[in-house]
Amino acid sequence: MAQIRERTVLFADLRGSTAIFESLGNAEATALVTQTVSLIGQAVGECHGHLIKTLGDGLMAVFDSPRDGVRSAVRMHELLERVVARGKLQGGSPSLRALRMQVALARGEVVEMNGDCFGDAVNVAARLLDHAGDNETLITAEVLLGLPGMQKAKFRSLDRIAVRGRSEPVHVHVLDQPAQSGDMAATQFGEVVHAVEPDGIRLQWMELDRVFDIDNMPIVLGRSVQATYCITDGRVSRSHARIDWHGGSFSVTDLSYNGTFVRFGLDGEIVSLKRGSCTLHGSGVIGLGSPPIDASSPVVRFEVLHFADTEPQTMGSLRCRL
Template sequence: MTQIRERTVLFADLRGSTALFETLGNAEASGLVTQTVALLSQAVDDNRGDLIKTLGDGLMAAFDNPRDGIKSAMRMQELLLKSSVRSERLRYTHLQIALARGEVVEIHGDCFGDAVNVAARLLDHAGDGETVVTAEVVQGLTSAQKARFRSLDHISVRGRAEPVHIYVLDQGRGDAAATQFGEIVRSAAPEGIRLVWQDLDRVFDIDQMPVVLGRSTQATYCITDVRVSRSHARIDWQGSSFSLTDLSYNGTFVRFGAGGQTLSLRRGSCTLHGAGAIGLGGPPSETQAPTVRFEVLHLAEADRSPLLLQRGL
C-alpha cells in the first residue's frame, strides 16, 4: 500500500567500521558491526520510530514528529559512547546522524522523497559524533530541545538546487577539546578568516559561516583538485572562535605557524587561531597535497596580516 505522509527521516552511519575489518578480520568485524547497529536500532523502537532498513554499518528510520527523532538520535550517541567505553574494539568508532523532515512516499515499508534524499546527503556535512538536522526538524522541537542546536546557516547539498538551512546539535565541547592541544589560546574575538589557495584569495566574516571547503562547485570555497573530497572540511563560528571540522575520507591536516606542530583531523575538529596551513588529503609538508593558507583576522589589524605581507600586498 502506498501512503504519502509528513515524516522525520533519520540516517545514522557508523564511522570507523573499515578499520575494524582490517584489524579484526571479516567474520569478527561483521558480527561486531551488526551487533552495534542492532543496539542503535533499539533507540528507534524506544522513541516510537519505524526502522526502515539497516545499511551495513548504518540505518535509516522514520518518525511521526521531530521530537522523537531527536530523542532517538541522542540516545544512539549515548549507546555508542557507553559501548565504546566497555569495548576496546569500538573505541575509535563514531556515529554521524542526519535528520530531515518533509513529505515522503511510503511503499512496501520503504520511504522515498526529498526529505529522504536531504537526510542522506547531510551525512556528508556531519563530523564524528555530530547530529545535523534541517530547519524543518528544529521547528518541530520543544524550546528546551531547540536551545541545544546551533545554526550552520544555509549549505548547498548535492543533488538539490536550493540550499538547505541546517543546524548541529551542540555537544558542549570546550575549548580544550576543540584545540586538541594541552594549551588553550585566548584572545580578543576574531572578526574574519582569510583563505588562500593558489589565486583564490578570500576573506569570510562570521556572518558568512559556515564555509565548506571542497571539490564540489557548490562548496563555499571550491578547490578543484581530484584529491579533495566534494565536501572535504567545514569552518564554523563557535561564538568566540573559528572551528575546522574534517568531513573527508582522506583526512584534513592543520599546521599552525610556519614550522609549528601539524594536527591530523580524522573526522575530528580543532580551533583555528593565528595563521597556518590546512592540508586537504595530506599534511601541508607534502608537496602534492592541496594546501590552503589561513589567517584568523581582527579586521582592524588586517594591514598587518602575515598573509598579506607574504603576498607583497
C-alpha cells in the same frame, strides 16, 4: 499501496568500521558492526519511530514527530558511547574504541511504499551525513521548527549549506555537544587565548584568495562546485572540511575519508583530524587529504583576522578579493 505522509527522516552512519574489518577480519568485524548497528537501532523503537532498513554500518528510520527523531538521535549517541567505553575497559581493539557516528534528520512529505520511503526529505537527510563531523547530529530547519523550546535551545545554526542534488541550499542546525574537560583546542593544541574576538578568516589556495567574515559561516571546503570554497583537486573530497564560527572562535571539522591536517605557524606540529575538529588561531595551513609537507599537496593557507587591530599580513603576492 503507496501513501504520502509527513515524516521526520533519520539516517545514522558509523565511522571507523573499515578499520575494524582491517584489524579483526571479515567474520568477527561483520558480527561486531551488525551488533552495534542493532544496538543503536533500539533507540528508534524506544522513541516511537519505525526502522526502515539497516545499511551495512548504518540505518534509516522515520518518526511522526521531530521531537521523537531528535530524542532517538541523542539516545543512539549514548548507546554508542557505552559500546566504546566497554571496549576501553575490556581492552578492545583500538579500531573498536575509535568508532564514531554521524546522524542527520530532515522533515517533509515522503512516499511510503513496500516498507521503504522515498522523497526529498529522504535524500536531504542521507546527504547531510556528508557534512557531519564525528558524533555530530545535523537537522534541517523543518525539523527544528517542530521541536519544543527546550530542544531548540540545544541547536545552533550552521546557516545554509549546499547539499548534493539540491538546487537550493539547505538551512542546517547542529546539536551542541556538552563541553568536556575544558576547551578541546586548549587541551590538544596548547592554550589559546582570545582577548579579542576575531572578525574574519582569510583563505588562500593557489589564486583563490578570499576573506570571510563571521556572517559567512559555515564555509565548506571541497571539490564540489557547490562548496563555499571550491578546490579543484582530485585528492579533495566533494565536501572535505567545514569551518564554523562558535563561541567566539573559528573551528575546522574534517568531513572526509582521507583526513584534514592543520599546521599552525611556519613549522608548527601537524595536527591530524580524522572526522574531528580543532580551533583555528593565528595563521597556518590546512592540508586536505594529505599532510601539508608536499609542495604538490592541496594546501589552503589560513589567517584569522582582527580588522580593528591591524591589516592582514600578506600571504603571497596576490591581492585579497572579497
